[in-house]
Amino acid sequence: MGMFGNAAGSANSLLHRGLWALMLLLSVAIYGSHAPLLTLCKVDGAIPFSSTSVVVLVELTKLALSLLLLLAEPRAAAPSWRHAAPFALSALLYAANNNLVVHMQLFMDPSTFQVLSNLKLASTALLYSVLLRRRLGARRWLALLLLLAAGLAYSCGGLRGARDPAGTRLHLTPVGLLLLCIYCLISGLSAVYTEAILKSQALPLSLQNIFLYFFGVLLNLLGSLWSGTEGGFLEGFSPWVLLIVLSQALNGLIMSVVMKHSSNITRLFVISCSILVNALLSVALFNLQLTLLFFMAVACIGLAVHLYYGVT
Numbered sequence: 001m002g003m004f005g006n007a008a009g010s011a012n013s014l015l016h017r018g019l020w021a022l023m024l025l026l027s028v029a030i031y032g033s034h035a036p037l038l039t040l041c042k043v044d045g046a047i048p049f050s051s052t053s054v055v056v057l058v059e060l061t062k063l064a065l066s067l068l069l070l071l072a073e074p075r076a077a078a079p080s081w082r083h084a085a086p087f088a089l090s091a092l093l094y095a096a097n098n099n100l101v102v103h104m105q106l107f108m109d110p111s112t113f114q115v116l117s118n119l120k121l122a123s124t125a126l127l128y129s130v131l132l133r134r135r136l137g138a139r140r141w142l143a144l145l146l147l148l149a150a151g152l153a154y155s156c157g158g159l160r161g162a163r164d165p166a167g168t169r170l171h172l173t174p175v176g177l178l179l180l181c182i183y184c185l186i187s188g189l190s191a192v193y194t195e196a197i198l199k200s201q202a203l204p205l206s207l208q209n210i211f212l213y214f215f216g217v218l219l220n221l222l223g224s225l226w227s228g229t230e231g232g233f234l235e236g237f238s239p240w241v242l243l244i245v246l247s248q249a250l251n252g253l254i255m256s257v258v259m260k261h262s263s264n265i266t267r268l269f270v271i272s273c274s275i276l277v278n279a280l281l282s283v284a285l286f287n288l289q290l291t292l293l294f295f296m297a298v299a300c301i302g303l304a305v306h307l308y309y310g311v312t
Contacts, residue, residue: 023254027270030251032277034244036285041240048236052224054245055098059220061249063213069206079203084211086197091215093190095223100183107176111155116172116180118151121268123188128264131192136265143308144265147272150300154275158294159282191267195259205260209253269308272301 041047104113125144129136136144172180198208224233258266275297282288 023257024266024270027251027254027258028273029277030247030254031271031274033247033281035278036281037240037244037247039286041238041244043236048238049241050224050233050235051102052220053233053235054241054248056217056220056224057245058248058252059213059216061245062252063210063217065249065253066206066209066213070204070210073204073206079207083201083203083208084214087208087211088215090190090194090197090212091219093186093193094216095219097183097186097190098220099223100179100186104176104179104183107173107179109171112172112176113180115152115155117183118148118155119180120184120187121148121151121272123184124191124264124268125188127188127192128195132196134263140308143304143306144268146300146304146307147268150272150275150297150304153293153300154279154297156293157291158275158297159279159288160291161286161288191259191264195264198256198260205256208260209256212256213252265308269305272304275301 038047041049101113108116121144125136125141128134194212198205201208255267258270275294279290279294283290
């Protein structure tokens with residue numbers, strides 16, 4: 001009987017690890033395909049739809065999926081407003097960051113934002129260590145610095161078109177630098193704060209997601225009405241945009257599982273590994289070329305994984 005019990009336990013453990021690995025790989029694929037999908041959506045070199053509308057639809061989709069998942073779970077004790085209230089701040093931080101991304105483009109060029117936004121890896125790791133009191137050790141800090149180096153290297157010129165110059169010239173105003181610092185701080189704070197809430201409550205994850213995405217829909221919808229959108233709410237939408245909405249909604253649910261049952265550090269590794277998918281799709285779809293910086297980034301990521309998760 002003990003032998004059969006051990007065998008069943010091993011099979012369940014193997015299945016759990018397999019599902020976890022599949023989920024992380026799917027998230028890597030979604031992160032890596034986001035920028036190429038946005039490029040496929042462009043008409044005459046410009047995004048034809050409202051980014052605010054997309055954010056609202058992503059939040060609505062996540063809310064709907066969370067409601068379906070909750071219906072499939074056994075009934076739990078009725079939650080109180082005290083359980084829901086903390087997620088309002090989390091949603092507010094995420095909404096603020098989404099708006100910052102748009103306004104920052106006025107004070108820097110897209111290449112500068114792509115390069116320097118990698119600094120949110122450092123801010124997230126620092127806030128994770130300080131606010132959640134996680135001691136990482138020198139070897140793991142080195143691994144996270146390697147992830148940062150990989151992101152910077154790839155953004156500075158990991159891909160190049162046939163007619164593009166070899167180097168990347170950056171343009172950044174003092175206001176842009178200030179907004180970038182605020183963006184990195186809020187990005188790390190929102191992620192770490194959300195992880196802390198998810199782990200502190202003994203509630204089903206689907207119910208916690210409903211709280212988070214309800215406030216997300218509310219805040220982003222108010223922001224959309226406040227800023228106004230040219231044309232209709234769905235102006236410029238295409239099948240590619242719908243694919244973006246569905247994939248980003250699915251990725252949001254995956255990341256909530258990661259933060260609930262693992263950590264934001266796992267999330268950072270997922271984001272960094274998505275460089276590989278982004279590069280492969282960019283080469284296949286847009287005939288871009290891999291440069292030495294891409295292979296340097298891959299080497300940094302591989303070494304970071306070994307240092308952080310390797311056997312001591």
